[in-house]
Amino acid sequence: MKKxxxxxxxxxxxxxxxxxxxxxxxxxxxAGYFGRKRFMKGLLLTLIEIGFFVFTFCFSWEYxxxxxTLGTVQRKEELDLVTFKKVVNDYDNSLLIxxxxxxxxxxxxxxxxxxxxxxxxxYNAQKLEEAGKHVNTFREDLKELINKKFHITLLTLxxxxxxxxxVIPIIFMICIAFTNYDKDxxxxxxxxxxxxxxxxxxxxxxGTTVSFGYAFPRILAWTLIWAAVATFSNFFLGIFxxxxxxxxxxxxxxxxxxxxxxxxxxxxxxxxxxxGKMFGNYGIVNTFCNNIGLTGFLQNIGLVSKGLxxxxxxxxxxxxxxxxxxxxxxxxxxxxxxxATGVLMNIPGDQLESxxxxxxxxxxxxxxxxxxxxxFIMGPSLITSIVGNINNFNVIYLLSQDYVTSNxxxxxxxxxxxxxxxTWLFRLTNEESNFKIASVIGIITFVICAVxxxxxxxxxxxxxxxxxFQ
Amino acid sequence: xxxKAVAKxxxxxxxxxxxxxxxxxxxxxxxxxxxWLVVTSFSGYSGINLTHFFPExxxxxxxxxxxxxxxxACNFPAWFKNSFIIGACxxxxxxxxxxxxxYAMSCMRFKARKGLMSFSIILxxxxxxxxxxxxxxxxxxxxxxxxxxxxxxxxxGASGLGFLIxxxxxxxxxxxxxxxAKIEGASELSIFLKVVVPISKxxxxxTVINSFLNPWMDFVMARLMIRSKDAADWTVAIGLYNMLQRxxxxxxxxxxxxxxxxxxxxxxxxxxxxxxxxxxxxxSGAVKG
Numbered sequence: 001m002k003k004x005x006x007x008x009x010x011x012x013x014x015x016x017x018x019x020x021x022x023x024x025x026x027x028x029x030x031a032g033y034f035g036r037k038r039f040m041k042g043l044l045l046t047l048i049e050i051g052f053f054v055f056t057f058c059f060s061w062e063y064x065x066x067x068x069t070l071g072t073v074q075r076k077e078e079l080d081l082v083t084f085k086k087v088v089n090d091y092d093n094s095l096l097i098x099x100x101x102x103x104x105x106x107x108x109x110x111x112x113x114x115x116x117x118x119x120x121x122x123y124n125a126q127k128l129e130e131a132g133k134h135v136n137t138f139r140e141d142l143k144e145l146i147n148k149k150f151h152i153t154l155l156t157l158x159x160x161x162x163x164x165x166x167v168i169p170i171i172f173m174i175c176i177a178f179t180n181y182d183k184d185x186x187x188x189x190x191x192x193x194x195x196x197x198x199x200x201x202x203x204x205x206x207g208t209t210v211s212f213g214y215a216f217p218r219i220l221a222w223t224l225i226w227a228a229v230a231t232f233s234n235f236f237l238g239i240f241x242x243x244x245x246x247x248x249x250x251x252x253x254x255x256x257x258x259x260x261x262x263x264x265x266x267x268x269x270x271x272x273x274x275x276g277k278m279f280g281n282y283g284i285v286n287t288f289c290n291n292i293g294l295t296g297f298l299q300n301i302g303l304v305s306k307g308l309x310x311x312x313x314x315x316x317x318x319x320x321x322x323x324x325x326x327x328x329x330x331x332x333x334x335x336x337x338x339x340a341t342g343v344l345m346n347i348p349g350d351q352l353e354s355x356x357x358x359x360x361x362x363x364x365x366x367x368x369x370x371x372x373x374x375x376f377i378m379g380p381s382l383i384t385s386i387v388g389n390i391n392n393f394n395v396i397y398l399l400s401q402d403y404v405t406s407n408x409x410x411x412x413x414x415x416x417x418x419x420x421x422x423t424w425l426f427r428l429t430n431e432e433s434n435f436k437i438a439s440v441i442g443i444i445t446f447v448i449c450a451v452x453x454x455x456x457x458x459x460x461x462x463x464x465x466x467x468x469f470q
Numbered sequence: 471x472x473x474k475a476v477a478k479x480x481x482x483x484x485x486x487x488x489x490x491x492x493x494x495x496x497x498x499x500x501x502x503x504x505x506w507l508v509v510t511s512f513s514g515y516s517g518i519n520l521t522h523f524f525p526e527x528x529x530x531x532x533x534x535x536x537x538x539x540x541x542x543a544c545n546f547p548a549w550f551k552n553s554f555i556i557g558a559c560x561x562x563x564x565x566x567x568x569x570x571x572x573y574a575m576s577c578m579r580f581k582a583r584k585g586l587m588s589f590s591i592i593l594x595x596x597x598x599x600x601x602x603x604x605x606x607x608x609x610x611x612x613x614x615x616x617x618x619x620x621x622x623x624x625x626x627g628a629s630g631l632g633f634l635i636x637x638x639x640x641x642x643x644x645x646x647x648x649x650x651a652k653i654e655g656a657s658e659l660s661i662f663l664k665v666v667v668p669i670s671k672x673x674x675x676x677t678v679i680n681s682f683l684n685p686w687m688d689f690v691m692a693r694l695m696i697r698s699k700d701a702a703d704w705t706v707a708i709g710l711y712n713m714l715q716r717x718x719x720x721x722x723x724x725x726x727x728x729x730x731x732x733x734x735x736x737x738x739x740x741x742x743x744x745x746x747x748x749x750x751x752x753x754s755g756a757v758k759g
Binding site for chain 1 (some may be wrong): 485486489490492493496497499501503504506507518519520521523567570571573574578579583586590591592593595596597598599601602603604605607610613617622623624626627628629630631642657658659662686687689690694707710711716719723726727730731733734737738
């Protein structure tokens, strides 16, 4: 609060106490520098100002003005009876209005910030001149940029990238969650508008035709179960595998490690599609199972229904859930093993030695020294990988290529039993163009990830644990 | 007494044998799909062989087809070229962005530093798939869909956010090293380029590999951005994914396997050479990340 107050009061003093050049900067941003004979800088700032006004008033303003309604004129095609050509009226495109409106508003905000900081800088220059001190030339300013202000040079381009690829799209999609942008309201032909919290209500209610209220809690539950199971199974199995290979009784350690690492080299989408085909309803694994009589055996004990001539590895709920977790272990364990190997090699040797001298057994050493050390180093990454697994698109999407849900309540909301929130979201946008609900799901996913991350940061980072192993 | 002495090593030998048997079994499970990929790529039958693991007929025709065949669904040389250009360019841009941001966050002290760091962590928690649609609209507005340049921008634009691990590494570099250079009169720019970057080899290798593999292996974003029906505009991932469509899989499955293997080759070479640095990079960043 104090900071904000100071920010504006500084601006106020600059305006009140400035001389004629400083005050002139209120209108022409470069004026303050022209007055101190820093023409390059003055020119640059004035050009930015002109550019901003041209951009805003010739281009983005008409979009910003319509942000409140997202457009009112619907597209119409009429046959011009004189020329016999189709004439399209001057219609509003809700999508463009929202997008350009957001960009335009951000530009305005950025300009206001620049404007205020410019006033302060100009006033500073005035004070320096009054005190008879040197005012930096343009060349000196440039030199500052690779020295004291090097961070500005470093951060400018990456920030622009993040703004364009990350911030603007996120703001845009959050806005979409409060509109009725879906299959029936697609620009440019149709308009969409603000609906408030309507979409959140839809997601939690279930009716006869649309059943988001049925699908959502189930998919949410599976997402959380999946994230927990996938993360911990990979984590512990990876560590055990690394321990197993690193054991002094294992010969040819490097060879074993390489054998597992080979699987990382083949891109995930290739292996996943391939495994998907292997475990397909009429895939090669099913042929084997049939040949050795496993299918018949499973039918007899009731795990596979009698009507099927195959094991529905990836096409029935239950089976598919288990298979996906198993396949994910296949995908993730080598990677985790590689990391764990690196961590295991760095365990302080003296601790292990002294434990051995004290007569600790192997399991004791493992649970009381090795595991705490691993948890200390890899604990924070555990939370990151839970969040990563909540958003694990590839595994689910590529393995559910042949999956067709038979549950009408799921199908009504374009979901499948094995969908995660994230793949559901993708299906809704890509196949159904149901952007409004997809955005709501996205926001909920974000909230879950944010809560998890915040919890972990306070748990893992805080406290005196940091120095324990240093 | 004598019996016991003999029995003990024997028991140990048995345990060692069991240990290796377990490892062999695990390795077999893990290599099973990979071996299938390899043998199918040499199969004379072009569809999915449902009855035999090993092909009945061996041929290298799939590889010949892969590199020479030009059909509506297959143009591997063009895909490889596209993917390589995208991968290499976004690798260069991403790596420089990551290093730049990490240096600013780790070695420089300025007012907005803490705020920017928390902001970037929050941004990182938004699901990528959510913003993908919006990115598509933004790119469409600038006319950058269906182009390699657009994909490069999409893959590398936001890469600055992934600075945390690299920052963790930079944090371990003693500040005295930088201060010494500063006393000698070096500017921040030359400290960055001549002091910090040369001793950060592990983390740079780690970043380079990751930022090359990300676009090299991604297909969701590529599929969203590239809507062209002309196979010459696709990337490897889109092309290979397309081959497994129900109508094409019978004709192209073995070629898919050959293609999948071919794109694994550069990655494997990269991994074998860089394995040491890679592990070092992960673990060094994790400590303070």
